[in-house]
Amino acid sequence: MLINVAETVVADALRGMAAAHPELTVDVENRVIVRRDAPFAGKVGLVSGGGSGHEPLHGGFVGRGMLAAACPGEVFTSPVPDQMVRAAAAVDSGAGVLFVVKNYTGDVLNFDMAVELAEDEGVQIAKVLVDDDVAVTDSLYTAGRRGTGATLFVEKIAGAAAEEGAPLERVEAIARRVNASSRSFGVALSACTTPAKGGPTFDLPPGELELGVGIHGEPGRERRAMMTSREIADFAVDAVLEDLEPTSPVLLLVNGMGATPLLELYGFNAEVHRVLAERRVPVARTLVGNYVTSLDMAGCSVTLCQADEELLRLWDAPVNTPALRWGC
């Protein structure tokens, strides 16, 4: 691993973000990343956060048209309520704050506590839970479905609504609609290595894969001998479509888990498009890359979001963050 010691990995990364991105205010000590130009009069601020190790999620999505602030926890560990309260206070213009929370037990508990604390300080808070992963219900870190790739869709689309000046209840409703319209399925071709452990987080022998893996390496639906890109695309897309029957063109995220080369990810995207065409699901927009990662895990996930005209318009709206940028 390219680190100093496990204990300083998150603080080191935040110092590095501060050095690379003068457009962000990075509070290394309190672990809050904020748009330098926040708050904006009359505009809702989006705040998200979660364990580190999934970069660019969430810190790389702070900027115009997406998050106003992000709170990184330790690796694969929820941030604490104090971080979220600080972030909310930093970005609230009086129009309120939307918390975007991936559905993991620790995150849910801590964000719930932060809602109370921030409201005590006079900030109006709404909250949306992301739970798009169809692989399993109730797993190692979760009651209900896990939150994964759809987080990017929720943060981008609700962020665009906030940027346009939509009021809090409207931004919240859009975020909920995106989550309800989105489903994901992930596959691991290798385990990931956490700095604290220094070795693989779980045992996945070479030549096998884990279908339905979570973004912390949580077990999925089944383990099999290695499959082709074509077979994995069939399995992943069909798993998503069992749970979502799109009646309008979809947004497609073909996401890498961290260590899968972009060359392979684009090849996988070709197979995902092939299956979707066979299942008569038209694709409105495609995003391919490493966006919701699990450190150095090899593998990929597929997220579909059924996008009506409004969601599509908000997806296309300008965004200017370290990891997602267009139209600005």
Place this chain on the structure above:
Amino acid sequence: MLINVAETVVADALRGMAAAHPELTVDVENRVIVRRDAPFAGKVGLVSGGGSGHEPLHGGFVGRGMLAAACPGEVFTSPVPDQMVRAAAAVDSGAGVLFVVKNYTGDVLNFDMAVELAEDEGVQIAKVLVDDDVAVTDSLYTAGRRGTGATLFVEKIAGAAAEEGAPLERVEAIARRVNASSRSFGVALSACTTPAKGGPTFDLPPGELELGVGIHGEPGRERRAMMTSREIADFAVDAVLEDLEPTSPVLLLVNGMGATPLLELYGFNAEVHRVLAERRVPVARTLVGNYVTSLDMAGCSVTLCQADEELLRLWDAPVNTPALRWGC
């Protein structure tokens, strides 16, 4: 690996690029990626190419303000002259074409042949060789220094000059100035896996690293027991500064080789900034991410480019490609 069979990896990836990027024309059979809106009357077209496995280089840099076309070869294998000639013909508006060539023996030979063939067809061609890697002179695939991270600076900055309508000799001179002002040094923490071989390309035991590695896993200067991020930054930056004494602020690329998590790469960026501050080298701009990769190799490289006011202005100019995008 997330592939079908080794033989179709490049074609599969090109089909996936075509599906994701309607703004590009992807000729899968002839392996040429072209801006859909090329050629532009009166503007020089930049064409680059090289072996696949370094994505997003070069195909991910095709678009406004950067490359007009790219030619991907097989994995770690030069493209053939026919690809470059097709690309040149597709993007030439009469103002000529600049070939950007990384200094590897196969690429140099094939681009040289393409220059002759394209000129026979009436296209005016200039060529710039990128050779920024200070680690070794003369290595497995190269006579002289290898071309690595500076390729991104050359393609971005010369691409901006071409976009502004600078004539061919001026675009070529700027590209040469960027290369002459840039130096790189890379480090491998693991070997990479090529689809054809299906296993590591070289033997790097866990707990060791290769200082001065090339982007195909070519041997570097020395192998050592694992070092900290801090120690690696000291070694890499000092290796670059032995060969480049910047008299103006630098552009900094902190590049991941493919499998190093962004969390670790940002932490490494903090250490690179620390060394540069200690050596009194001011940093004008920083880019952190996986841009010039070696499939699933873990590791990183540091590239510095001494940027005068003109180069800095061209760096900041709008760019709109799959992998690099700002100001558009």
